[in-house]
Amino acid sequence: MSKAALHSIHVHPVKALRGQALREAAVEPWGLAGDRRWALIDEAGKVVTQREHPHLALAAAELLPGGGIRVSASGLDPLTVAVPDPVGTTTARWSGEKIETVPAGSEAAEWFTTYLGEDVTLVHLDDPAVRRPIDDPPYGRPGETVSLADAYPLLLTTLASLDALNSLIAQGDHPDEGPLPMNRFRPNVVVAGTAPWAEDDWKRIAIGEVVFRSAKMCGRCVVTTTDQATAERGKEPLRTLGRHRRFGNQLAFGQNVVPETTGLVRIGDPVTVLE
Numbered sequence: 001m002s003k004a005a006l007h008s009i010h011v012h013p014v015k016a017l018r019g020q021a022l023r024e025a026a027v028e029p030w031g032l033a034g035d036r037r038w039a040l041i042d043e044a045g046k047v048v049t050q051r052e053h054p055h056l057a058l059a060a061a062e063l064l065p066g067g068g069i070r071v072s073a074s075g076l077d078p079l080t081v082a083v084p085d086p087v088g089t090t091t092a093r094w095s096g097e098k099i100e101t102v103p104a105g106s107e108a109a110e111w112f113t114t115y116l117g118e119d120v121t122l123v124h125l126d127d128p129a130v131r132r133p134i135d136d137p138p139y140g141r142p143g144e145t146v147s148l149a150d151a152y153p154l155l156l157t158t159l160a161s162l163d164a165l166n167s168l169i170a171q172g173d174h175p176d177e178g179p180l181p182m183n184r185f186r187p188n189v190v191v192a193g194t195a196p197w198a199e200d201d202w203k204r205i206a207i208g209e210v211v212f213r214s215a216k217m218c219g220r221c222v223v224t225t226t227d228q229a230t231a232e233r234g235k236e237p238l239r240t241l242g243r244h245r246r247f248g249n250q251l252a253f254g255q256n257v258v259p260e261t262t263g264l265v266r267i268g269d270p271v272t273v274l275e
Contacts, residue, residue, distance in 0.1 A: 004271040006207050007159060007192035008182075013069045014061040014122070015039040015148045016049040018228065019186065024266040027210045027259050030128035030145045031153035032188055034063040037128070038081075039092060039101070039148045040112055040120045047094040047148070048120055050223045055231040059115060071111065079111045086126045092148075097135060099148070102126045134258070139215045144258055152215055152256035156199060157187040164196035165253065169240045177236040183228045184237065185220070185254055191271050199255045208269035212257040219250030 012019035015036045026033040038061070040048040050056050059073040064080065072078040081104050089100045101123035103109075108122040125131055128147050134140030136151050146153050162182055169178035182190055189207065191199070202214045220241060225233045241251035 004191055004193040004273075006189060006265060006267055006269040006271060008190045009265065009267060010186070010188055010190075011035040011063065012061070012186060013038055013063050014059075014071065015047065016053070016056040017071070018057060018060040020060075020062055024264055026264055027154075027262050028128070029153070029259055029262060030132075031147045031149060031259075034067065035154075035188060036148040037067065037125050038069060038104070039123055039125075040116075041090070041092045041101075041123055043119050045091050045093045047092050048116070050226055051221060053116060054223075054226045054233060056116075057226055057228045057231050071108075073115050076111060076115060079108065081105075081108045081122065083126075084124055090121070090123060092123055094148075095150075097132070099125070099132050101131075101148075134215075136215075139256075141258075153259060154188040154212070154257045155186070155218055155254050156189050156191065156212075156214075156257050157182060157185055157254040158191045158194045158196075158199050160192075160194050160196045161199065161253065165237060165240065165245075168244050169236050172236075172240050172243070174235045174239060177234045180237055181228075184224045184226070186223070186228075187254060189265065193271075200252075202255065202273055203275035204260070204273075205257075206270075206272045206274055207265045208263070209261075210263045210265055211260040211274065213260055215256045215258050217247060217250065217252035218254040218256050220253050224253070 009022045009025050010019050011032050062070045067083045070080045084102045084104050086102045092099045092101045104122040112120050134144045134146050166179035204213050245252050
């Protein structure tokens with residue numbers, strides 16, 4: 001592990017939309033600054049994702065100073081959305097959770113409704129420190145919170161594990177679908193210089209001077225079968241994960257991690273296994 005280092009950093013300002021790569025990012029208790037602070041909800045308040053709408057992968061969101069975003073998609077004029085004033089809230093529903101969020105206004109709702117072809121509202125998580133505790137006992141601890149990510153503040157993956165997975169895909173039923181790029185897994189931090197699957201055994205690590213604990217392996221869903229450049233779906237990597245990376249009822253790739261400290265992480269920072 002002496003050569004392990006942070007290879008890349010990714011934030012996804014709007015849940016389910018294309019993210020952006022950064023050279024450095026601030027680590028907050030609930031995740032990377034600006035990551036998944038926005039989401040789309042349908043008329044029933046359910047959070048809308050690539051699970052139901054794979055072509056959300058083709059819409060992009062860029063972070064702006066102050067927390068606003070600029071969204072863009074083919075066929076639509078780009079739209080800048082400022083952080084809404086928290087004068088009223090609406091409930092977003094995600095996997096049985098109810099999360100209080102702030103609507104972003106009619107212009108943003110109309111833009112995304114036009115793009116998706118159904119009524120949706122863009123919402124913002126105004127205060128992650130209090131809005132959403134990690135609700136996944138026994139893996140979440142009292143006082144830990146998360147943004148609008150699926151369950152945990154950050155997702156960590158490694159290049160070596162992706163290479164190993166792609167080798168298995170090449171030997172499987174759908175070799176034509178590989179090799180897969182890392183964006184299929186939508187990670188926040190990607191680590192280079194490890195052995196394949198080394199992250200399975202990590203309990204605590206440091207990236208530079210910021211310390212994280214590993215909460216649990218990340219169980220993967222149908223989103224990983226979605227080509228993030230075309231929105232087309234295939235069978236991989238779930239077919240291969242099902243054969244080689246099944247743990248109970250989960251098909252695992254990557255680790256969900258929780259910050260124990262805050263600070264900046266930068267590409268090239270050393271990654272140290274503490275436990």
